[in-house]
Amino acid sequence: MAKRKQRRGTTGSEAHYEDGRYYDQAYRRRRHDVRFYTNLATESGGPVLELGAGTGRVALAIAKAGIDIVAVEPMAPMLDQARQRLGRLPRAAQDRIELRAGSLERLRLRRKFPLVIAPFNVWMHLYTRQEIERGFTTVRHHLEPGGRFAFDVLLPDPVSLARDPSKQYRGGEVPHPRDGVRYRYSEYFSYDPVAQIETIMMDFEHPKKKDQSFCTPLTQRQLFPAELEALLHYNGFVVESHTGDFDGKPITTATESQVIIARARRATP
Ligand SMILES: C[S@@+](CC[C@H](N)C(=O)[O-])C[C@H]1O[C@@H](n2cnc3c(N)ncnc32)[C@H](O)[C@@H]1O
Secondary structure (H helix, E strand, O other): OOOOEEOOOOOOOOHHHOOHHHHHHHOOOOOHHHHHHHHHHHHHOOOEEEEOOOOOHHHHHHHHOOOOEEEEEOOHHHHHHHHHHHHOOOHHHHOOEEEEEOOOOOOOOOOOEEEEEEOOOHHHHOOOHHHHHHHHHHHHHHEEEEEEEEEEEEOOOHHHHOOOOOOOEEEEEEEOOOOOOEEEEEEEEEEEOOOOEEEEEEEEEOOOOHHHOEEEEEEEEOOOHHHHHHHHHHOOEEEEEEEEOOOOEOOOOOOOEEEEEEEEOOOOO
């Protein structure tokens, strides 16, 4: 891979989430999960707690459906974008959302919720067992007795994880909302099989000015299905369903996202 300016460090998710407008552009067609979480929210009657709310992609839809939601997000650029989007909603929907800055790991609100959600790979940004377990403690702390925790993470794909790290996967041209330039986009993948962390290097090559080219790393903890169920079990959860791709179907090797609904085995103080 050509040497590129890296936007922040080489691990973690910060670089990928430092431009909320780019995030919304990149994932504008992702709608099936929004419907899934909005239905769960409506079923619960609310209020809902969303951990890792990003630009409000899911939270705004839930508020528009008439359900109160507290949306927590640590990255300021993502929250700024969420605030801008929120400003464009009808007043009644705006009043249903509380946006809060912060990490899910140490979040302690003095409230309980019938539904806690963490949509779209949030749990893949908890890299160690300790971080994952702190996340589960946060969820249990905020669940009402009998309440549900719903989240999704990618299903690890052994073939993809074995990709050659030096191989370039071209993705066509991508207009960047920051400067309107159409960058030549490509990706490189590498995988640490011990830490179970995949690093995706997203390479943006400027068509004319090489010094304006840059690359953003995105690291994701891979959570294998049986490992995830064991972690949930040993952290006080009962798995209600563990299915594929938001339509309730069993997980197969063709599944992209594993979708979990769990309940706390016992209440926490
Ligand atoms: C792929 S985005 C999903 C955002 C949103 N849930 C959605 O569905 O569009 C993952 C989000 O997790 C957030 N995140 C990463 N680590 C986190 C942590 N420790 N606590 C809370 N959110 C975190 C990121 O900042 C990012 O906004």
